[in-house]
Amino acid sequence: MIYKIISYEIDSNIYIIKSENKTIVIDTGSGINETIKKEVEKIINTDEVSIIINTHSHIDHCGGNYLFKRAKIFIHEHDSNEMIKGTYYGTNKFLNIIRKYNPDVLLKGNEKIDLGEYCFKIIHTPGHTKGSICIYEEEKKILFSGDLIFANGYFGRTDLGGDEEEMKESLELISSFDIRYLYPGHGNIVEENAERHIRYALKNFYEIFGI
Numbered sequence: 001m002i003y004k005i006i007s008y009e010i011d012s013n014i015y016i017i018k019s020e021n022k023t024i025v026i027d028t029g030s031g032i033n034e035t036i037k038k039e040v041e042k043i044i045n046t047d048e049v050s051i052i053i054n055t056h057s058h059i060d061h062c063g064g065n066y067l068f069k070r071a072k073i074f075i076h077e078h079d080s081n082e083m084i085k086g087t088y089y090g091t092n093k094f095l096n097i098i099r100k101y102n103p104d105v106l107l108k109g110n111e112k113i114d115l116g117e118y119c120f121k122i123i124h125t126p127g128h129t130k131g132s133i134c135i136y137e138e139e140k141k142i143l144f145s146g147d148l149i150f151a152n153g154y155f156g157r158t159d160l161g162g163d164e165e166e167m168k169e170s171l172e173l174i175s176s177f178d179i180r181y182l183y184p185g186h187g188n189i190v191e192e193n194a195e196r197h198i199r200y201a202l203k204n205f206y207e208i209f210g211i
Helices: 034-043 059-067 077-085 164-175 194-209
Strands: 002-005 014-018 023-026 049-053 072-076 105-107 112-114 119-124 133-137 142-146 181-184
Touching: 002 034, 014 034, 034 059, 072 077, 077 105, 164 194, 181 194
Parallel strands: 023 049, 049 072, 072 105, 142 181
Antiparallel strands: 002 014, 014 023, 112 119, 119 133, 133 142
């Protein structure tokens, strides 16, 4: 079962995936929004969570890791130092909070996390940050896109640890996937025809950057 906590403010969306033997969380928000904390606690006992997967090292996606005290933190190796230092590519200054974590598992890309009902593959998709990832469930055609792609053809910014050329390559890569459900890092989710939103994001990128 996938539970979705959608945020339209500074926090990222939070996705909770419960299987028979394991509960994982994809991104945890900033950790300062009491309403979101209560929403999480309505769904699960936070001690049940065994894995946090942070899609990238920005404070609005990682700040709430402390809520899940027993969970192991997974993040891409290229973003780990920002988390350890608590700088988060400068985004810590936006909220004026200090959150430092020592990740337990450093991802490289292509790892699989098998929950039985779901089998997630880690896709390294730099561009928003050096260590940004997407999380793909091939059989069910689900993509958790972090801040790479959003609904309605929007894509992530590149000025907080990112790179335009890497963003282009990552958008091109993801546009080749078979995706029906798009669960982005912020804003609305897409539960049909997600490929259209992804192609539109790539088209918008080409037009904006003259490629």
